[in-house]
Amino acid sequence: MMINHSSATEFYLLGFPGSQEIHHILFATFFFFYSVTLMGNTVIIVIVCVDKRLRSPMYFFLGHLSALEALTTSVIVPVMLWGLLLPGMQAISLAGCAAQLFLYLALGTTEFALLGAMAVDRYVAVCNPLRYSIIMNSHACNWVVIVSWMFGFLSEIWPVYATFQLTFCKSNQLDHFYCDRGQLLKLSCNDTLFTEFVLFLMAVFIIIGSLAPTIVSYTYIISTILKIPTASGQRKAFSTCASHFTFVVIGYGSCLFLYVKPNQKQAAEYNKIVSLLISVLTPFLNPFIFTLRNDKVKEALRDGMKRYCQLFKD
Template structure:
């Protein structure tokens, strides 16, 4: 029966509704956020690489988190911006759609794995400070980064493959600004209930597995901090984990809203709002979260700017 259907070979993305003036305002807003996101993360990465005072596991992991943030937002935002300028060009081939979805999901999964690793790093720093350099040595850090990336890219092969084994014959129009899986399932002419349920279970499994080390680590961290008698000791311990904890709350909060729902074909408006949170707002906020309350980084960045000024002056 399905053999009589012709599956779509390309999709037209509706993007954002509204007049040309509204589209220009949205373009200017999202372009500014995207530019600040990329520049902020790049500045953080360069500062960490150049300054010897920041050569520690915490900044090593934060640097990789910045790389992931740049890549995640770049999977969809440039195409979205182009579509806001020229709506008629929002056409994506089936192959490009699969590639975009795979990269977005894989990078997002790698980021969740990395946040779990960073939680363990915070635990070791607070609860076992004397053994920190031995446990979190350079070899261990490199290996956990490699494992995080590999797990992210391997875990999303089957979900994306299963999605694109469906036949898309209801429509070639996706009511979204990027190749959203929920919209793909919506335009499929097959019964996607079982596929949606399996994808939901996989999303739950990935999020819970990456969240377990975070929950366990912070349980021990809070228990250790509460035993510290001095207020200055409390502040120092909390500052060690403050940036990571804020990223965890924002990152996992977005995932819970976006992925952990049995019905993937959610309302397009809901998916677009949460997608903007994941692809635009969170990557924009993270560089500020990493730096604003990080005295060590601010000092290193200030020293770097002074050095650049001296070089330009001479």
């Protein structure tokens, strides 16, 4: 236990409850998800870089989204897997905890900004196709990506700094598998009401702010698609947006439940479930969402496999 009024210099992650046998099963399950996530997102990045048919803004953004998904899950899952192998609590330093939380939030914020940009890209492609190549030129796309990454990392400096300015004297045991902000606030002996309110406002600004262009874009996209006279034309138009729309629903849905609420100190079990959705399930589904629902990506994958098999035979 911590001495009263002294701040923790390291934390112990409690991880998942249960016996060592259950932990081994969870380790095998999450290791499989993590391996597939890394391989799937890496494959997407490679084919976007090497296949000339995927040299368009949509796939340029997709490559960066896949990189963000791979990095986000790599910030959380290796620590979680190591904790499942250890017979007891896992120690993490104060600096390590701050770094993990910052990277996790910064990468997530960058992803939200990029998803909003991808929605605008789909709006231009569907609603203004004749000017698409002019509006979404390579210069504009590069700036969109640069601004998204800068916004993601700069916007999370103060929230993480404010969190670790608190005094953690109640305990040094975090009931989570990573350094979750809500659980950190529970350990503080300071009055965190103002900090929680500011963090809530920032979460609203980031998540709802990036969701707004998505909602507006898809309102115009759906309206435009419904005006297409043929059913085949409607299906073709919507197929260009289906993957992005599916990812938006999964990604925003889970994050809204976790971050956009005034009280950050919700139950640890609730936190763990939603965090697993964000850090494990969503990155795992990303390659399947963008390959199984996209004909160009599937075609590029098939051709790549054929070339690889041909080289192997030779």
